[in-house]
Amino acid sequence: MFNGLVLFGHSLADFADPATLGIIAVSSLVGIVIGALPGLTATMGVALMTTLTLKMQPNVALLVLVCTYVGAIYGGSRSAILLNIPGTPANAAACLDGFALAQQGKAGRAIGISTTGSVMGTLIGMLFLAVATPVLGEVALKFGAFEFFWLALFGVIISGNLTGDDPLKGWLVGFLGLFVAGVGQDPIHAYERFSFGNRDLAGGFQLIPALVGAFGFAEVLTVLADRQARAKIREFGSHLPRPGDVLKYWRTILRSGIIGTFIGIVPGVGEDVASWSSYAAARRASKERDQFGKGSVEGLMAAETGDNACVPGAIIPVLALAVPGSAPAAVLMAAMIIHGVQPGPLIMVNSPQFVYDVVAMMLYATLGIFVFGILLVRPLLKVLQISREIIMPIVFVLCVIGSYAIAQRLFDVWTMLGFGVVGYILRRYNYPMAPFVLGIVLGDLLDKNLRRGLVLSDGDLTPFFTRPISAVLAAVCVATILMNFAVVRRAASWAWTAAMPWRRAA
Amino acid sequence: MNGARPSATADLVWSLFWIAVGAAMFAGGFTMDRLQGQHINPYTAPGLVPALLGIGIFVLGAILLARSVRHRASTHVGGAAQASAGRLALAAALCIAYAAGLVGRGPPFWLATAAFVFVAILAFRWPELKARGELAKGTAVAAACAIGTAAAVTLVFQELFLVRLP
Numbered sequence: 001m002f003n004g005l006v007l008f009g010h011s012l013a014d015f016a017d018p019a020t021l022g023i024i025a026v027s028s029l030v031g032i033v034i035g036a037l038p039g040l041t042a043t044m045g046v047a048l049m050t051t052l053t054l055k056m057q058p059n060v061a062l063l064v065l066v067c068t069y070v071g072a073i074y075g076g077s078r079s080a081i082l083l084n085i086p087g088t089p090a091n092a093a094a095c096l097d098g099f100a101l102a103q104q105g106k107a108g109r110a111i112g113i114s115t116t117g118s119v120m121g122t123l124i125g126m127l128f129l130a131v132a133t134p135v136l137g138e139v140a141l142k143f144g145a146f147e148f149f150w151l152a153l154f155g156v157i158i159s160g161n162l163t164g165d166d167p168l169k170g171w172l173v174g175f176l177g178l179f180v181a182g183v184g185q186d187p188i189h190a191y192e193r194f195s196f197g198n199r200d201l202a203g204g205f206q207l208i209p210a211l212v213g214a215f216g217f218a219e220v221l222t223v224l225a226d227r228q229a230r231a232k233i234r235e236f237g238s239h240l241p242r243p244g245d246v247l248k249y250w251r252t253i254l255r256s257g258i259i260g261t262f263i264g265i266v267p268g269v270g271e272d273v274a275s276w277s278s279y280a281a282a283r284r285a286s287k288e289r290d291q292f293g294k295g296s297v298e299g300l301m302a303a304e305t306g307d308n309a310c311v312p313g314a315i316i317p318v319l320a321l322a323v324p325g326s327a328p329a330a331v332l333m334a335a336m337i338i339h340g341v342q343p344g345p346l347i348m349v350n351s352p353q354f355v356y357d358v359v360a361m362m363l364y365a366t367l368g369i370f371v372f373g374i375l376l377v378r379p380l381l382k383v384l385q386i387s388r389e390i391i392m393p394i395v396f397v398l399c400v401i402g403s404y405a406i407a408q409r410l411f412d413v414w415t416m417l418g419f420g421v422v423g424y425i426l427r428r429y430n431y432p433m434a435p436f437v438l439g440i441v442l443g444d445l446l447d448k449n450l451r452r453g454l455v456l457s458d459g460d461l462t463p464f465f466t467r468p469i470s471a472v473l474a475a476v477c478v479a480t481i482l483m484n485f486a487v488v489r490r491a492a493s494w495a496w497t498a499a500m501p502w503r504r505a506a
Numbered sequence: 507m508n509g510a511r512p513s514a515t516a517d518l519v520w521s522l523f524w525i526a527v528g529a530a531m532f533a534g535g536f537t538m539d540r541l542q543g544q545h546i547n548p549y550t551a552p553g554l555v556p557a558l559l560g561i562g563i564f565v566l567g568a569i570l571l572a573r574s575v576r577h578r579a580s581t582h583v584g585g586a587a588q589a590s591a592g593r594l595a596l597a598a599a600l601c602i603a604y605a606a607g608l609v610g611r612g613p614p615f616w617l618a619t620a621a622f623v624f625v626a627i628l629a630f631r632w633p634e635l636k637a638r639g640e641l642a643k644g645t646a647v648a649a650a651c652a653i654g655t656a657a658a659v660t661l662v663f664q665e666l667f668l669v670r671l672p
Contacts, residue, residue: 175562221601390651398659429516429517454550
């Protein structure tokens with residue numbers, strides 16, 4: 001514990017020079033602007049910023065990405081409150097009460113609540129990041145090939161189940177992502193799979209161009225294809241956060257922070273689910289639940305605390321297990337690997353300082369959004385009014401040059417284009433992108449560990465189901481799939497009622 | 507996603523696509539070299555995971571097929587998320603022409619970028635600018651954005667990040 005505080009202190013001091021503080025300010029601001037502009041998501045922002053930070057020192061590059069991530073999730077609430085359009089999917093719940101408050105002439109108040117909730121949420125998540133990562137890392141040291149196989153499959157199945165409105169489609173694209181990750185040389189024998197003699201394809205698809213395509217180019221196509229109305233901004237009063245809100249709604253903040261963090265830890269689920277879950281929990285527990293959706297301060301606070309708490313939460317499994325908790329965290333993990341940081345169970349053994357560096361990055365990012373949340377309200381209104389037909393072609397140029405810059409080969413630009421077109425078509429037909437991304441990220445882990453596990457057990461499948469952690473993960477995977485069938489849900493409900501007769505009486 | 511649920515017919519077509527993809531993946535994995543000549547452990551055969559994933563996609567596609575047939579018989583749920591076909595075609599054509607046709611194919615990167623940004627901004631804003639009688643102003647804005655983007659991107663990537671631009 002004390003050792004952790006010392007490491008955290010070192011990390012804080014390392015980043016506390018004027019140049020780094022300037023970088024924190026700029027990247028937080030970039031994140032807020034990306035989040036505030038509907039159509040630019042946090043995943044796309046982190047992916048594009050990854051390509052812009054390739055030549056930086058690893059710690060500085062990751063600091064930029066963390067600030068962008070936190071800033072984007074916070075910034076998305078601006079357009080949710082002022083335009084009733086969530087800047088990122090994570091801010092959809094904020095539209096309900098944020099926009100209702102804006103319609104009542106209290107847009108400034110709503111922005112203040114959003115700033116308070118986001119700052120508190122990130123701080124709660126950050127505390128869990130500092131405390132839970134070493135613990136989870138310790139547990140993860142007991143993981144073997146069997147457990148890692150199930151963990152990869154668990155991520156894809158849970159993500160497919162929770163991120164869209166049709167689990168079947170989520171699983172289909174998740175499996176497709178797992179397959180795409182296997183194109184090129186296989187990780188055990190370096191045998192070329194599905195490369196059809198193409199030298200570029202033999203190297204496999206690079207993760208960042210694929211993600212820039214699936215989130216960047218697909219979003220450019222989506223936004224340009226739909227005619228956009230010019231944003232109209234309402235008048236608003238004071239936007240300063242009120243300390244009284246923290247005191248009055250401390251239970252809601254704490255509950256939403258914990259829910260957000262834990263949803264962040266679940267692989268591949270992400271900020272939008274965290275936000276809606278926190279909102280729903282706050283509504284159930286609230287004395288003013290009839291105000292929810294009509295401009296409830298508590299509702300907006302819960303939604304904004306939940307999604308921002310999810311950001312550090314999603315980084316916990318990245319560091320401890322090398323399994324991302326959300327789509328932007330998947331890009332962040334790829335960036336860590338590009339910069340030579342190997343996340344996973346050994347991180348607390350090999351580079352414990354790095355874990356506390358990330359905690360410190362989170363704290364500085366929180367400071368960034370707090371300062372800009374107060375200072376730059378009116379300039380951000382001007383940004384919101386820029387036509388998206390001007391922004392999107394420029395974003396596409398960044399998608400192209402960003403994909404190219406990683407390895408300086410045109411094949412990566414074509415990869416970006418291909419994944420963008422496929423991503424656009426899949427989105428149009430309600431296929432969620434998060435399981436696809438998670439599949440691409442986890443494909444290698446699943447592939448290697450399934451085959452290693454089979455070698456260790458000499459083809460016996462029993463250890464996949466009998467080792468304690470494997471058994472739990474396998475049971476959760478199977479239950480998650482089965483609970484989507486109405487007949488199984490009915491049977492489970494009947495069994496639950498039969499086992500607890502007093503519930504039937506109630 | 508910003509649209510209605512796709513129709514059962516669309517799901518039906520997609521399910522056939524997934525079944526075909528799953529079958530192809532399984533066939534590809536199953537017929538892949540098992541490297542027996544190298545005496546590797548047969549459980550590490552490179553085609554194992556693609557074949558298993560192929561089975562998974564095939565089964566999920568078959569479930570989607572069954573569901574869409576059942577829904578098709580009972581209700582029509584709506585259409586896929588709608589987009590303006592003209593604007594989509596224009597966006598796709600401009601982006602692909604720039605990324606696959608111009609970049610690395612002859613013109614210098616800065617020129618290709620400036621041309622793309624200028625044409626794309628003007629093309630998408632044209633109806634709005636024309637309706638408001640602001641064509642000259644809109645053209646000037648597009649030109650300024652084009653020059654600014656080309657200069658900034660070239661400068662940052664070439665001079666700062668030392669990337670050899672295509």
